Amino acid sequence: NAGVMQNPRHLVRRRGQEARLRCSPMKGHSHVYWYRQLPEEGLKFMVYLQKENIIDESGMPKERFSAEFPKEGPSILRIQQVVRGDSAAYFCASSPGQGLGSPLHFGNGTRLTVT
Amino acid sequence: DAKTTQPNSMESNEEEPVHLPCNHSTISGTDYIHWYRQLPSQGPEYVIHGLTSNVNNRMASLAIAEDRKSSTLILHRATLRDAAVYYCILRGDTGTASKLTFGTGTRLQVTL
Numbered sequence: 001n002a003g004v005m006q007n008p009r010h011l012v013r014r015r016g017q018e019a020r021l022r023c024s025p026m027k028g029h030s031h032v033y034w035y036r037q038l039p040e041e042g043l044k045f046m047v048y049l050q051k052e053n054i055i056d057e058s059g060m061p062k063e064r065f066s067a068e069f070p071k072e073g074p075s076i077l078r079i080q081q082v083v084r085g086d087s088a089a090y091f092c093a094s095s096p097g098q099g100l101g102s103p104l105h106f107g108n109g110t111r112l113t114v115t
Numbered sequence: 116d117a118k119t120t121q122p123n124s125m126e127s128n129e130e131e132p133v134h135l136p137c138n139h140s141t142i143s144g145t146d147y148i149h150w151y152r153q154l155p156s157q158g159p160e161y162v163i164h165g166l167t168s169n170v171n172n173r174m175a176s177l178a179i180a181e182d183r184k185s186s187t188l189i190l191h192r193a194t195l196r197d198a199a200v201y202y203c204i205l206r207g208d209t210g211t212a213s214k215l216t217f218g219t220g221t222r223l224q225v226t227l
Binding site for chain 1: 145146147149151153156157158159160161164166206207208213214215216217218219220
């Protein structure tokens, strides 16, 4: 059973370009979480989605960032007009439900570098 | 979310047991105690979780104090591969979402 797959593993963008980060959850998992980790800092929650619904986006920056989890296909985190401060590792996690005892399974992240 | 307090860093010798403490004095009755770890350049990895009783799995043991205000993650025989940042997280019922909120964790160093 494949784990959470994130691609690309590394992404380089120039300032002003768009970045699209993809996350395929584990088979059977319908809950997806996105986290961001700035260099030498902790993991910060961004958004929690179920299929076709955003449940909690309290950690998403108000502008330029969006996320979706369509009925078919991977979850996408989209960053428009990237700036140098967006350089970070972005991690996706999935779980089969939102039960408090359900562990989250994380991917190995996409490392975004903005030049 | 209720807060947890962990030491910034700990050291252990290889093959020795490691006890990683976590204080959570404001824990509520429905909060689960989760432990994750993050190895260098990798995503966080689930280790173990519990509610009231002590828990064991193939990776570790979790000892929960009777009043639930603290817990200890126990690695029975540390190896070099256990060097990571260990996060103790309370996961409670926040209504519509049950996200994990990561703190700064404990950086575990394992030496030969």
